[in-house]
Amino acid sequence: MANSWSANSWRQYPAQQQANYPNPSALAETAxxxxxxxxxxxxEECQLLKAQLAKACNGEAFLLQGGDCAETFDAFSQQSILSTFKILLQMAIxxxxxxxxxxxxxxxxxGQFAKPRSSDTETINGISLPSFRGDMINGLAFDAKSREPDPxxxxxxxxxSAATLNLLRSQASSGTASLDHVQAWNEGFIERSALAAQYSVIAAQVKASLDFMAACGIRNQNDSALSRIDFFTSHEALHLEYENALMRQHHDRHFISSGHMLWIGDRTRQLDGAHVEMLSGVDNPIGxxxxxxxxxxxxxxLIEKLNPHNEAGKLTLITRMGADKIAQILPPLVQRVTQAGAKVVWSSDPMHGNTHSSSTGLKTRSFDRILSEVRQFLAIHKAEGTHAGGVHLEMTGQHVTECIGGLSDLRDEDLPHRYxxxxxxxxxxxxxxxxxxILADELNA
Incomplete structure (x- = not known):
């Protein structure tokens, strides 16, 4: 299969979840x-991520992947970007x-601007319009003009995405993300949280370790491992024309330059589909x-097609089963992959299998069910002797009210406050x- 791949071979395969543009020539011009x-x-950045994921594949590192379910144009701001960046740094510590x-x-x-949908159309009060597929495709407002795909x-x-990457790179390399500032990440952010004291203990331990290293003369301000971090971006490779337009060639290799890591969704993972075909030939880390x-x-x-050379760090399997299904479904998959000797990173997405409608009519997810799926994921890998390599969360660094439960004890009636x-x-x-x-305690058990 690898020998027949080309940058445009995906066009010969059926493509799911693609928008129907009324003006194809305008789409072609934009592409x-x-x-x-x-x-x-x-x-080079993509290869650096792949090398770090290879360590997660071998149980020597842990993947933390998280952010918005879908980025939007309206919510684009420095504050929204930095809130996600900072909470991920805190979680990582x-x-x-x-x-x-x-x-x-x-x-x-x-890059996470497109979303798959279960139906091509949405009907409200007897009126049917194209479904909202994310700001990359069309608008959320329920009117014909907004819902028309616009290239x-x-x-x-x-x-x-370019502006977001610019801000993230500056934060990751300028010293803002330095471990010297680990306590400052907390200021004005979670100090009102019940977890502030716990985080402060860890921050104090980090500072004490840094002070000890400095006193021993084994650290200086030019130590890049302490003054900067590696922070990577990812999104679902859903819109094929967009991803194809941003495909680039590096010597004899192709990679998609829209993000460091791209993943294929559960709705577009057909072995004979265009999404699998496109990503099977690029040198990005793939989910x-x-x-x-x-x-x-x-x-x-799918593993054999997406990672034909069985390269560690190339492929991450992101399981999304649901808390009531994972115990029955995941073990046979882990056993089969182990038997095949496939080198993969196993990561848990505990979000998508645990969505339900609340009493308010809003979609929500229960913290307890999310936590249950993660804990079962860890237990299954421990029982199978494999590595639980990471977690994949739809999350924000802001104080929204969208999922119920947790220490703040959010309930259905709280959801409309900041949904x-x-x-x-x-x-x-x-x-x-x-x-x-909680994960830290489980991983340390």
Whole structure:
């Protein structure tokens, strides 16, 4: 299969979840402009992430992947970007302290603008319009003009992603993310949280360690391992024309420059589909969502196509089963992959299988069910002798009210207060930090 791959071979395969543009020539013109634009990420950055994920594959690191269910144009701001960045750093510190191993930090950010939908249309009061597929495709407002797919939105996604990446890179490399500032990350952020005291203890331990190293003369301000961090971006590779337009060639290799890591969703993982075909030939780290309908032999076929050279760090399997299904479905998959000798990172997405309608009519997720799926994921891998390599969360660093439960004890009636998601409910800042502390304890057990 690898020998027949080309940058455009995906066009010969059926493509699911693609928008129906009324003006294909306008889409082609936009794609041509993007193809001539600078790459958003470099080949070298993608390879650095792959090397770090190889450590997670071997149980020597832990993948923390999180961010918005869908980025939007309206919510784009420095504050929203930094809130996600800072909470991921805080979670990483907690997990590093608990797991005793490096944490690979990957945001669902700078490209997560498209969402798959269960139906092509949405009907309200007898009126049917195209479904909202994310700001990359169309608008959320329920009117014909907003819901018409517009190719100029692809250009806006590109420039918003570029601005987001610019801010993230400056924060990661300028010293703002230095371990010297680990306590400052807490200021004005979670100090009102019930977890502030726990976080302060860890921050104090980090500072004491740094002070000891400095006193011993084994550290200086030029130590890049302490003064900067590696922070990577990821999104679902859903809109094929956009991803194809941002595909670049590095010597004899191809990679997609829209993000460091791209994943294939559970709705677009067909072995004979265009999404699997496109990503099978690029040199980015790839994620594959593994839902409850996945069969063991089917998974092996997908692994062989997406990672034909069995390269550690190349492929992350992101399981999304649901708390009531994972115990029955995941073990046979893990056993089959182990039997095949496939080198993969196993990561848990405990969000998508645990969505339900609240008494208010809003979609929500229960913190307890999310936590249950993560704990079962860890227990299954421990029983199978494999590595639980990471977690994948839809989350925000802001204090929204979209998921129930947690220490703040959010309930159905609290949801309308700050329900701001454009698509699926996200864990808020307090809830994800609580999750990090619990995970740290579980990983340290």
């Amino acid at each position: 041509a402009n993007l193809a001539a634009a600078p790459a958003l990420v470099s080949y 907690v997990l590093t302290q608990g797991a005793g191993k490096p944490v690979v930090k990957v945001g669902r950010i700078a 100029t939105r692809l250009t806006q996604c590109y420039f918003q 594959l969502k593994v839902g409850p309908s996945m069969e063991p032999d089917e998974l092996i076929q 701001q998601t454009a698509c699926d409910p996200r864990l808020n800042a307090d809830q994800v930090l609580e999750m990090a502390f």
